[in-house]
Amino acid sequence: MKMFFGYLASMMMVLVSLFIVDIAVISIINLKTMGTKGILDVRDVSQSITCVDGTYSLESGMEDLLDKYSSFAMLIADNGEVVWEYAKPVEVPDHYDMKDVVSFARWYLKDYPVYTWASDDGIVVLGLPKKTVWKYPLDFNMTTISGLMRSVPYIIIINAVILILLPILITKHWINLRERSRTAWIAGVSHDIRTPLSLVLASVEKGSVAEKQCFKIRDLIGNLNTENKLDSGTGKWVDEKIALVPLLREIVCDYINSYGDEYTFEANIDESLGDFTVNADLSLIRRMIDNLITNAVLHNDGGCTIQVTLEPIINRSKTRISGAKLTVSDNGRGADAGKIKALNAGIKNNYLPEHGLGLRVVKEVAKKYRYPVRFSSNQGSFFKCEIYF
DSSP: OOOHHHHHHHHHHHHHHHHHHHHHHHHHHHHOOOOOHHHHOOHHHHHHHHEETTEEEEHHOOOOOOHHHHHHEEEETTTBBBBEEEEEOTTSSSBBBBBHHHHHHHSSSSSSEEEEEEEETTTEEEOOOSSSOOOOOOOOOOOHHHHHHHHHHHHHHHHHHHHHHHHHHHHHHHHHHHHHHHHHHHHHHHHHHHHHHHHHHHHHHHTTHHHHHHHHHHHHHHHHHHHHHHHHOOOOEEEEEHHHHHHHHHHHHHHHHHOOTEEEEEEEOGGGGTTTTEEEEEHHHHHHHHHHHHHHHHHHHTTTEEEEEEEEOOOOOSEEEEEEEEEOOOOOOOHHHHHHHHHHHHTTTTTOOOTTTTHHHHHHHHHHHTTOOEEETTTTTTEEEEOOO
């Protein structure tokens, strides 16, 4: 989870950085490419034209601007004749009728973008160089404009949601791919180990140290697979109704047949729970119970008595069974208060309790199905785990 938020934070920082850079680039480009249109204005040209004794002239400062930006200007009288011009290209006509004026005022004049202004002496025309201005009128219905303005908040919200969700989805997809690859790798390695391990188990003496070590490796492989699938969420678990009583008896019998006389396995099951079931994945429940019993064996090399108890939980009115409590305990060496505190604490990433991977899997399975679990011990006397179904 910590890695997930790390990737998410990184991608969000990248998106924010890109957004800031985009805004900066757009602003710089707009400032640098305002062009002639932002510097020359037809109204300024009109005010710079003077008429003395019927002769028109342009102020020198405006002439310099027109020359600098390769632009031209002219004055069209009411009769359509050009009575004054400055730097007018040859292909630009000297006479216009009303249709011509309406056309070029809206569009172009011989491919030159032009702008007009009505003065007392006629129509002043400012012409800019070809291919410097994209000049097309846009008309919008006010209803459309009002609708667009109302849509702005929704557009901003949608964009914000996309900016938030997109990195999450991309990151989650990448992590899922990585987790599936890791799960497949662990499963492959586990399969390759199980085959030679089975051959070794078949050849060692029952109850020997070699057999116990083989059991330990076998359990470690199974727990590694299970823990990885639970932690990454890549496991395919099938929940079904599980009768706990026959399952517990079967598991206890397997251990009785697998271990020597130094270990005593006892099953104390309340007969009233014969029909009691839980809805869960059978392999996970079996793994959880196996790990509790195996933990007792591993931490008591000299042998001990291991009790598996299943008793009913009666509702407050004492009219019916509302659940069951499973207790796996041993009379071995136990554990100190620090280890018990760590076991009863929440599951932490990158944290392995002193009692190993097996009890971590117990806690993860209990967490998955929301079974309360509690560990207790008296060092040198007993170790006990209680799970409430």
